[in-house]
Structures are given as C-alpha cells and as structure tokens.
Amino acid sequence: xxRRYAAWLYLAPALALLITxxxxxxxxxxxxxxxxxxxxxxxxxxxxxxxxxxxFTDERYWRVFLIxxxxxxxxxxxxxxxxxxxxxxxxxxxxxxxxxxxxFFPYLLNGVAVGFVFLxxxxxxxxxxxVLRWAGLGDQTHYWLGDPDIANISLAGTSVWxxxxxxxxxxxxxxxxxxxEIYEAAEIDGAGDWHKFRHIIVxxxxxxxxxxxILAISGSLSVFEIxxxxxxxxxxxxxxxxxxxxxxxxxxxxxxxxxxxVVLLLIVLLITWIQRRLVxxxxxxxx
Amino acid sequence: MKKAxxxxxxxxxxxxxxxxxxxxLFAAFKTHAEYSxxxxxxxPESWLNVDNFATAWTQGRMLLGFxxxxxxxxxxxxxxxxxxxxxxYAMSRFDFAFKRLVLGLFLVAALVPxxxxxxxTYQIVKSMGLVNTPGSAIVLFLGTDIISIYIFIQFMQxxxxxLDQAAMMDGASRFTIYRRIILPLMKPAIxxxxxxxxxxxxxxxYIPFLYLRSPDLSVISTALFRFKGxxxxxxxxxAACTMIVILPTVVLFLLLQRFIYNGVTAGAxx
Numbered sequence: 001x002x003r004r005y006a007a008w009l010y011l012a013p014a015l016a017l018l019i020t021x022x023x024x025x026x027x028x029x030x031x032x033x034x035x036x037x038x039x040x041x042x043x044x045x046x047x048x049x050x051x052x053x054x055x056f057t058d059e060r061y062w063r064v065f066l067i068x069x070x071x072x073x074x075x076x077x078x079x080x081x082x083x084x085x086x087x088x089x090x091x092x093x094x095x096x097x098x099x100x101x102x103x104f105f106p107y108l109l110n111g112v113a114v115g116f117v118f119l120x121x122x123x124x125x126x127x128x129x130x131v132l133r134w135a136g137l138g139d140q141t142h143y144w145l146g147d148p149d150i151a152n153i154s155l156a157g158t159s160v161w162x163x164x165x166x167x168x169x170x171x172x173x174x175x176x177x178x179x180x181e182i183y184e185a186a187e188i189d190g191a192g193d194w195h196k197f198r199h200i201i202v203x204x205x206x207x208x209x210x211x212x213x214i215l216a217i218s219g220s221l222s223v224f225e226i227x228x229x230x231x232x233x234x235x236x237x238x239x240x241x242x243x244x245x246x247x248x249x250x251x252x253x254x255x256x257x258x259x260x261x262v263v264l265l266l267i268v269l270l271i272t273w274i275q276r277r278l279v280x281x282x283x284x285x286x287x
Numbered sequence: 288m289k290k291a292x293x294x295x296x297x298x299x300x301x302x303x304x305x306x307x308x309x310x311x312l313f314a315a316f317k318t319h320a321e322y323s324x325x326x327x328x329x330x331p332e333s334w335l336n337v338d339n340f341a342t343a344w345t346q347g348r349m350l351l352g353f354x355x356x357x358x359x360x361x362x363x364x365x366x367x368x369x370x371x372x373x374x375x376y377a378m379s380r381f382d383f384a385f386k387r388l389v390l391g392l393f394l395v396a397a398l399v400p401x402x403x404x405x406x407x408t409y410q411i412v413k414s415m416g417l418v419n420t421p422g423s424a425i426v427l428f429l430g431t432d433i434i435s436i437y438i439f440i441q442f443m444q445x446x447x448x449x450l451d452q453a454a455m456m457d458g459a460s461r462f463t464i465y466r467r468i469i470l471p472l473m474k475p476a477i478x479x480x481x482x483x484x485x486x487x488x489x490x491x492x493y494i495p496f497l498y499l500r501s502p503d504l505s506v507i508s509t510a511l512f513r514f515k516g517x518x519x520x521x522x523x524x525x526a527a528c529t530m531i532v533i534l535p536t537v538v539l540f541l542l543l544q545r546f547i548y549n550g551v552t553a554g555a556x557x
Contacts, residue, residue: 006461007381011389014374014436021430022396025407032407039410085300088293101544102301108540108547110490112511113532116525117307120314120327123522127310127327134328161304166551173552222400225492229512241402248406249497261403272398 026265032258039254051259061260064240067152068220071239074156075216078164079209086171087197100172107165115229118158119145148236155237158226163219167212174205214275218268240264308533314526315339322523339527343514347528351503352510359421359506360488363428367435367484368477375439376465380451397433402493412498423498424506428488435480438553442476443469482543482550489536507532 033051035044055061085103089096106114121127122144129141144154178200186196202209224241227233233242240260248257314322316331316339343349377383378390408427409418417423446469454464492508499509511532514525540547 007377007383010373010377010381010465013370015389015392017370017426017430018392018396018433020411021408021427022399022404023392025404025411026399028410029404029407081300085297088297093293093297097544099297099301101540102304104548105537105540106304107551108486108490108536110508110511110532110536111492112508113529116511116515116529117311120311120522120526121307127307130326130328131306161307169548169551173548218400222402224402229492229515244403244406248409254406254410257406261406264403265399268400268403269398 029258029261029265032255033262035255037254038252039248040252044255047255051256052263054256055259055263061243064238064243065221067237067239068223070152070156071159071220071223072216074160075163075220078160079167079212079216081160082164082167082212083171083209086168086175087201090172090175090201100169104165104169106162107169109162111162111225112229114158114162115226118154118161118226119230122154145231145237146235151231151235151237155227155230158230159223162226170208170212171205174208175201178204210275210278214272217271221264221267311526311529314523315530317523319521319523339523340531342524343528343531346524347510347514348502348505349507349510349528349531352505352507355421355499355504356489356506359424359428360485362421363425363488364481364484366425366429368480370429371435371439371480372443372470372473372477373465374436375443376469378436378440379443380448380461380469393433393436405493405497409497418498419501419504421499421504424491424494427494427498428484428491435484438476438480439473442473446472478546479550479553482546483553486536486547 032044034046034048036047036050037044085099089100093099123129124141124143124146128144132138132140142150145151182200183196186200191199222241223239224245227237227239228242228245231237233239233246238246241264244257244260244264247253247260310327313330314327316334316336317325318336318338321332378386412418412423412427415426417426450468451464454468459467489507491506492512495504495506495509496512499506502513505513511528514528
C-alpha cells in the first residue's frame with residue numbers, strides 16, 4: 001500500500017510550489033477581477049463585469065494592446081534576421097564560431113544593462129546620431145525616445161537586438177540536426193542553394209519556426225523590461241504589462257489590474273491552442 | 288560575389304551588436320570633463336582611469352548586490368535541482384493514478400506568462416510574510432520552474448530502468464536508488480538546468496524589483512536600476528556600473544560556450 005503513495009511523496013514539493021504560485025494566483029486573479037479590491041481592504045466589493053468593460057472601452061487600457069503591435073512586427077524582423085544568419089552560418093564560413101558567439105551574446109545580457117546601453121545609444125547627440133552624421137544622414141537624427149512617433153520603434157529595435165540571438169541559435173541548432181547526406185543527395189540531383197533552403201532546410205525547421213511565432217506573439221503581448229527601464233512608459237510607450245503594473249502597484253486597483261491580466265492570459269492560451277491545432281506537436285510522451 | 292555579400296552582412300551584424308557595447312565601455316573610462324567634451328565614438332584618453340568603476344562599485348553597493356544575487360542564486364538552484372529531480376523521478380519511475388493530469392498541470396502552467404500573474408502572486412507572498420525578504424525571490428524562482436522538470440524527465444528516460452531493477456534486487460530502497468544511482472547519472476542534465484536557470488536568475492529584474500524593495504536587499508539588476516535617478520547626469524558612472532554587471536556574463540560565456548548553447552536550445556524547445 002505504501003508503494004502506491006510513494007510517488008506523491010517525491011512529487012509533493014514540486015506540486016505544492018506549482019499550485020501555490022501558479023494555480024492559486026490564477027484562480028484568485030479571476031476572483032479579484034470581478035471586484036474593486038484595493039489590495040488592503042478586508043472586504044472585496046463585487047462590481048460585476050465593470051473592470052472588463054473598462055479594459056475594453058477606456059482608451060488608456062485598450063491602447064496598450066496596440067503598442068504590442070510594434071513589438072509583434074519587430075519580431076518578424078527578428079525571425080527573418082535570425083533565419084538568414086542561421087542559414088549562412090550552417091554552411092562553411094570562416095570564423096564561424098566567432099560570428100555565432102557575437103550574434104548570440106546579447107541574449108545573455110542583463111535586461112537592465114541592455115536598457116542602459118540603449119538609453120546611452122539613443123541620447124540626443126549620442127552614438128546613433130553620431131553614426132548617422134558620419135554616414136551623411138545627419139538630417140535623420142531624432143529624439144529617439146522622446147518623440148512619441150518614434151519611441152516605440154526605438155524600443156522595439158532594442159528588443160530585436162536583445163532577442164535575435166536566441167532565435168538564431170535555435171534555428172542554427174535545428175538546421176544542423178538535418179543529416180548531411182540529405183544535402184549531398186540534393187547536390188547530386190543538381191539542387192541549387194535556393195532549392196536546398198526551400199525544400200530541405202525550411203521543412204526541417206518548420207516546428208521551431210512555428211514555436212518562434214508563438215513566442216513572438218506572447219512575447220510581444222508581455223513586453224515589460226525594456227520600456228519600463230528605458231522610458232518608464234512615458235511618451236506613449238506604455239505596454240500592457242507596464243500598465244498592469246502601475247494599475248496594481250501604484251494605483252492599488254487590484255481588481256482592474258487582475259481583469260487586464262486575465263484578458264492577457266486568455267489571449268495567450270487561445271493563441272497557443274490555435275498554434276497546436278495548426279502545427280501538431282510531436283506528442284510529449286511519458287514512458 | 289555571393290561570398291563577399293555573406294561576409295559583409297556578417298561584419299555589419301557584428302558591428303551592430305558590438306558598437307552599442309563598445310561605446311559604453313569607452314564612456315566608462317572617461318573623466319567627467321572628458322565625457323562632456325568628446326564624442327561617444329572617441330576612445331578614452333586613458334584606459335587606466337578606473338575612477339568611475341570605483342565610484343560605481345562603492346556608491347552602487349555592487350558588492351552587496353553580487354552577494355545577494357549569489358545567495359539567492361545558490362539556494363534557488365540547489366532547490367530547483369532537488370525538487371525537479373525528485374518530481375522527474377516520480378514521473379518517470381513510478382506508476383500512479385492521475386499521472387497524465389499532473390503532467391498536464393505542469394504543461395499548462397508553462398503557458399502562463401509569469402509577469403501577468405504577479406498581481407495575485409504578490410498577495411500570496413505577502414500573506415506568507417515574505418515580501419522584503421530574500422525568501423520571496425527564492426520561493427518564486429523555485430516555484431515558477433517547469434522547464435527544468437521537463438529536461439530532467441527527458442534525461443531520466445534515457446537511463447535504463449534495468450539499473451534500478453538490479454539495485455532493487457540488491458535490496459536498495461527507492462530513495463537510495465534516486466540518491467546513489469539516478470542523481471549521479473543526471474550530471475549533464477543538472478548542468479544544463481543550472482546554466483539556463485542561473486542566467487535567468489542573474490538577469491531577472493521584475494521579481495526582485497517588486498519583492499525586494501529595501502536597498503539592503505538589492506540584487507545586481509535592481510542595484511543597477513537604482514543608478515537611473517541620482518546619476519542621471521553622470522553617464523560615465525552609469526556606464527562603468529553597466530560594464531560591471533556585464534563582465535561576469537562575458538567571462539562565463541567565454542568559458543562555458545558549448546554548454547550554454549546546448550542548455551538554451553534544450554530549454555526553449557522542450
């Protein structure tokens with residue numbers, strides 16, 4: 001009889017943490033989202049769907065969804081750049097490891113450090129302006145973070161700089177796991193580089209590309225560090241999570257912030273479900 | 288021609304990656320007067336001027352930041368590895384009811400973006416009395432981890448069960464098998480988890496920012512972030528502090544390159 005329960009003993013710590021810090025918060029969040037709780041009161045006043053109505057009708061709240069668009073578009077650029085470099089570095093290249101290391105390295109850096117590096121780069125008369133002037137594009141200088149028309153593009157660019165390395169290494173790994181004989185066979189059949197890319201590499205890394213798109217969508221909806229550190233959400237750069245953070249921890253509107261978080265969570269789960277439908281995963285098997 | 292285009296693109300990309308970092312390195316070695324009068328692309332007059340590093344180190348209490356980060360990192364990593372391997376042992380070596388359900392719970396949790404649930408998680412951590420203690424960051428780093436359990440399960444399945452059975456014949460208990468046979472064989476998977484989790488914890492900003500408000504509890508990220516206000520006009524000091532934070536990452540990357548690539552790939556695709 002003891003044997004039957006032994007497994008639960010080994011699982012207990014992991015399950016306890018999982019339930020306490022993931023499932024209980026999610027459940028509480030749903031409850032909070034129907035109240036006007038401020039995080040301190042003993043009682044929670046129910047307000048029905050008011051918080052949800054506000055998230056979708058008050059411009060301050062739904063506008064932050066649009067900001068995700070900048071990061072979403074940027075993540076396409078990120079995937080394209082990463083794919084290009086993964087393909088060229090999967091063939092014979094001099095200093096291959098050096099280039100691989102350089103391209104990947106930004107991903108490992110501390111987010112606050114990255115934020116400061118780019119604050120410095122985007123300063124008026126800073127590095128970017130100097131380089132533009134040097135290249136004869138002096139009239140293209142801007143207040144990169146001060147001008148609301150440009151600020152989100154600058155921040156999304158920072159995000160591309162930071163995360164391209166991850167996509168690149170994932171793609172490179174997937175390409176290298178394609179057996180070499182397939183390329184040789186294709187060469188004998190007279191396939192050119194484009195054909196090899198289109199018919200061998202792309203199908204070989206389809207799964208990782210689809211995973212990258214999912215990460216791109218949920219990533220662009222939950223952008224926090226870069227705008228929070230660099231602009232604090234000023235100049236029209238407030239993202240969904242920055243807004244939720246301020247609502248919860250500065251204005252103490254836990255109910256409203258919970259409604260925002262529930263909406264975000266539902267969107268992420270929906271998108272993941274759609275992706276699973278479109279590109280069936282290799283089944284995760286257990287024994 | 289095609290070859291040339293390939294190398295040109297690689298060199299341009301390398302420049303785009305490195306230039307933002309190099310100019311910060313330049314700034315870190317400049318005096319305040321020199322910083323104000325020279326352009327960002329001009330190298331510093333003296334590479335031996337470490338005043339900014341000294342200011343950043345003492346004013347930013349970076350030693351404290353590194354110490355706090357190290358303590359949290361060491362406890363969280365040890366805990367993750369123990370909890371994760373135990374759970375993986377149960378999942379791969381025992382038969383029990385609701386196994387699929389448990390796996391599903393871990394799977395679905397992996398989809399919940401951690402930043403969104405902090406509104407509610409904060410209330411729980413607060414009710415445990417852990418806010419503003421290192422314990423808050425530690426339990427959250429332990430609790431948010433699903434990927435490690437996956438890596439452990441995958442690896443454990445490659446260890447032949449006949450080893451367990453042989454040991455059981457010799458009268459070893461289940462726990463002895465875990466401790467004497469499974470755990471020692473798990474070293475490569477443990478290294479992978481330690482690397483990806485270690486990097487993630489070292490770089491984490493939101494959790495320490497939210498839960499470790501007291502300046503005495505600063506970790507690396509929050510210690511650096513605190514520079515933004517008071518040193519806003521002294522970029523040379525901020526630059527030095529940024530370099531202090533980046534340096535350990537550079538060293539670790541150069542030493543452990545191969546493991547890091549493998550770990551990151553395993554962590555993201557599992």
